[in-house]
Amino acid sequence: MGKPRIVYTSDLHGNxxxxxxxxxxxxxxxxxxNLEVLILGGDLLPKCSSCGIEKLIEKQKRFxxxxxxxxxxxxxxxxxxxxxxxxxxxxxxxxxxLREENENLFYDISLKRKKLFGNLExxxxxxxxxxxxxxxxxxxxxxxxxxQELVREYExxxxxxxxxxGIKTYPFLDEKNDFLKVLRVLFYWEDYSFNEKHEKNDSIQxxxxxxxxxxxxxxxxYVIHTPPNNTDLDVICLKTSSGGLEKAHRGSFAxxxxxxxxxxxxxxxxxxxxxxxxxxxxxxxxxxxxxxxSGNDNNSEELSVILLDLDNNKFERRxx
Numbered sequence: 001m002g003k004p005r006i007v008y009t010s011d012l013h014g015n016x017x018x019x020x021x022x023x024x025x026x027x028x029x030x031x032x033x034n035l036e037v038l039i040l041g042g043d044l045l046p047k048c049s050s051c052g053i054e055k056l057i058e059k060q061k062r063f064x065x066x067x068x069x070x071x072x073x074x075x076x077x078x079x080x081x082x083x084x085x086x087x088x089x090x091x092x093x094x095x096x097x098l099r100e101e102n103e104n105l106f107y108d109i110s111l112k113r114k115k116l117f118g119n120l121e122x123x124x125x126x127x128x129x130x131x132x133x134x135x136x137x138x139x140x141x142x143x144x145x146x147x148q149e150l151v152r153e154y155e156x157x158x159x160x161x162x163x164x165x166g167i168k169t170y171p172f173l174d175e176k177n178d179f180l181k182v183l184r185v186l187f188y189w190e191d192y193s194f195n196e197k198h199e200k201n202d203s204i205q206x207x208x209x210x211x212x213x214x215x216x217x218x219x220x221x222y223v224i225h226t227p228p229n230n231t232d233l234d235v236i237c238l239k240t241s242s243g244g245l246e247k248a249h250r251g252s253f254a255x256x257x258x259x260x261x262x263x264x265x266x267x268x269x270x271x272x273x274x275x276x277x278x279x280x281x282x283x284x285x286x287x288x289x290x291x292x293x294s295g296n297d298n299n300s301e302e303l304s305v306i307l308l309d310l311d312n313n314k315f316e317r318r319x320x
Contacts, residue, residue, distance in 0.1 A: 003117060004036030006308040010225070010270030013089060013298035014046030014063050019071050021303040021320045030078055033307065037116070038080050041270040041294060042087025042126055042225035044068070045094055049133075053167050053189050060094040068098070072105035082106040083114065085124035087225045087270065092137040093188045096171030109223060113212050120265070120310075121220045123212060127204055128226040128271055129157075129252050136166040136192050138225070141199040142254050144206050150253055161250065164194040205254035217262040227269035228256035232281040233293040234272050247278055259286045266290050266308070273297040282306065282317045290315060 007026065012018045029035060045060040045068070075082055084106050086095045099108055107114050109124035116122045129142040146154045169189045204226075207213070213222075227233035234251025250272060259267060267289060276282050276295025282304075283292045292315055296304040302319040309315070 003310045005034050006037045006039060006310070007035055008039045008041060008268050008294060008306040008308060009296055009304065010041030010294045011043040011087065011273055011296045011298055013043050015298045016067060018298065018303040022305065023071065023074055025305065025320050026075060026078055026080065030080065036080055038075060038082045039223055039268060040082065040084035041223050041268055042085050043089045043270060044084065044086065045090045047089040057091060057093060057169065057188055060091055061097060064094060064097055069101065069105065076105055083109050083122055083223070085110045085126045085223055085225060086138060087126060088128045088131065088138040089135060091135070091169045093169040093171045111212065116221060119219050121216065122223065123220055124223040125207070126225050127207065129204065130162040130164060130194060132161055132163045134166040136168050141194065141203045142205065142252050144200055144203040146253065154253055166192055168192040203254065204252055205257070208254055208258040214262060217264040220265055222264050222267040224255055224267055224269055226255055226271045227251040227293055228259055228286065228291055229253045230256065231284045231291065232279040233269055233275055233284055233291060235275045235278040236272060237274060237278045259289050259291060263287050264289050266292065269293045270296065283315055
């Protein structure tokens, strides 16, 4: 018997219409398509750039309790296994609630390795390079030791795109902090700023060199929220002063270097909603590795899903 087919999507951001379309698709196509595995690649919960951190915490908590557990339960009742990671807009305190209340509804593969089927394993990585936005829970510096040929481009990216100040949330009280900081953490968040020490000692590049990621890459499916840099998977379209559109890359240098070096079996990505719309492509081969993005946009009426047929090495994007 062949490998079951996998459904992959990401970046729903709490869009109930898209979640309902996903459920309908799974119900209708499960037997026909031999679907047994669902992978959710991050940014699963609602976002709200204008409502403030306390209201966002409450909004995500309410979505989890009122909708997300029910959705995951319905998927489990289809005898499907769900693997997921958070994305940069999924607050750590919300993810803690998900983990605490999870009753075998899903496998959280964030920085964890799990058996998928046969000799194939799956591992997830939720962090993205520092963004211009405020939420910093799942952001890090991209590189600690940039190769010489990337130094200039990396410095340019940091200057143009990195906002090193923002907000972090915490799922528990850290009593080791000073008094004022403890008061802030009681409200589950604090103002936060990255510094040179973070860049040197705590980067995406350093994370991906840990054994959990370098082990058996040719037999591992990687779910990495941020796409590799300078590909068809990391493109945003910026308006120019003349009213036209200019393409720019916003993916991870470290992820690109990791893929080039270790040649994983498959990598799955998200994060950049408009990249497929900008490039017309959802997949790029780096060396021998198929790198795939969902290209889903939570503001769209359609949901983008990827069907992975591992027996025949075929990958199909569908709009629902």
